[in-house]
Amino acid sequence: MENRTKPDWIKVKALSETAYSTITSISHKYSLHTVCQEALCPNINECWSLRTATFLLLGDICTRNCRFCSVKTGNPDSYSDKEEPFNVAKAVKELDLKHIVLTSVDRDDLDDGGAEHFAKTIREINKINDNIAVEILIPDFNNKINSLEKVISAKPFIIGHNIETVERLSPLLRDKRAGYKKSLDILRNIKVLNSKINTKSAIQLGFGETEREIKQTLNDLKENYVDIIVMGQYLRPTDKQIQVTEYIHPDKFIEYKQYAENLGFLKVISSPLARSSYKEAGKNSQAFI
Numbered sequence: 001m002e003n004r005t006k007p008d009w010i011k012v013k014a015l016s017e018t019a020y021s022t023i024t025s026i027s028h029k030y031s032l033h034t035v036c037q038e039a040l041c042p043n044i045n046e047c048w049s050l051r052t053a054t055f056l057l058l059g060d061i062c063t064r065n066c067r068f069c070s071v072k073t074g075n076p077d078s079y080s081d082k083e084e085p086f087n088v089a090k091a092v093k094e095l096d097l098k099h100i101v102l103t104s105v106d107r108d109d110l111d112d113g114g115a116e117h118f119a120k121t122i123r124e125i126n127k128i129n130d131n132i133a134v135e136i137l138i139p140d141f142n143n144k145i146n147s148l149e150k151v152i153s154a155k156p157f158i159i160g161h162n163i164e165t166v167e168r169l170s171p172l173l174r175d176k177r178a179g180y181k182k183s184l185d186i187l188r189n190i191k192v193l194n195s196k197i198n199t200k201s202a203i204q205l206g207f208g209e210t211e212r213e214i215k216q217t218l219n220d221l222k223e224n225y226v227d228i229i230v231m232g233q234y235l236r237p238t239d240k241q242i243q244v245t246e247y248i249h250p251d252k253f254i255e256y257k258q259y260a261e262n263l264g265f266l267k268v269i270s271s272p273l274a275r276s277s278y279k280e281a282g283k284n285s286q287a288f289i
Contacts, residue, residue, distance in 0.1 A: 070237035
């Protein structure tokens with residue numbers, strides 16, 4: 001039985017009405033989806049103060065069904081909004097963003113998994129201002145090299161792909177078309193194709209993983225050339241998703257951060273409310289020089 005009483009250290013900050021209404025207004029104006037508003041992200045105030053936002057490309061219907069995710073599952077039947085790359089670029093300009101994260105649902109119904117759509121969006125943003133740090137958080141594209149080549153050719157600043165959990169729990173939590181080794185292969189292949197691009201992954205804690213398994217996952221990610229790692233607490237979105245097994249104490253997040261830093265990751269973000277695109281840095285950050 002899940003402990004429904006969150007501990008004191010899980011304190012979700014109240015949403016800033018200004019930040020939320022501004023992002024919502026612009027996204028509605030251009031028929032866009034943002035993770036910030038749809039997930040009611042607890043970090044919206046901090047990210048907005050840094051002029052950062054995360055856009056969800058290719059609709060809000062995912063072709064996969066992971067047990068921790070609240071995104072709608074179905075078959076988009078190969079539909080994609082052809083105007084979305086242009087509209088995202090317009091929104092970025094109007095919001096005066098310094099760092100933008102582009103992510104998407106899984107689109108197994110598309111031959112390239114949506115890779116060309118990512119690439120077009122990046123190019124449109126760079127036409128407006130090539131000094132904006134564009135980060136992408138990609139699905140696995142079924143590990144098709146030509147799909148990875150498409151997104152790499154658009155020259156994003158960071159390419160992320162989330163491993164989500166430890167190897168033992170991966171088949172229990174993730175859709176059967178995903179995979180622990182598959183995710184490691186994707187991250188490695190990005191670096192093989194372009195060693196200059198920063199790679200990033202994220203792990204959710206609280207599913208019942210052991211300390212040994214977490215450290216092994218960190219080692220696996222480092223061995224596959226990942227530069228940036230994010231660790232955060234899994235919080236159950238609704239009663240339909242898998243229960244939280246454990247709320248990890250902040251001290252453990254600090255311990256895992258120190259362990260990861262000792263492994264040599266370029267950047268480590270580790271705290272209960274950390275999320276994939278949390279507190280990212282722009283092109284001029286010392287973290288990436």
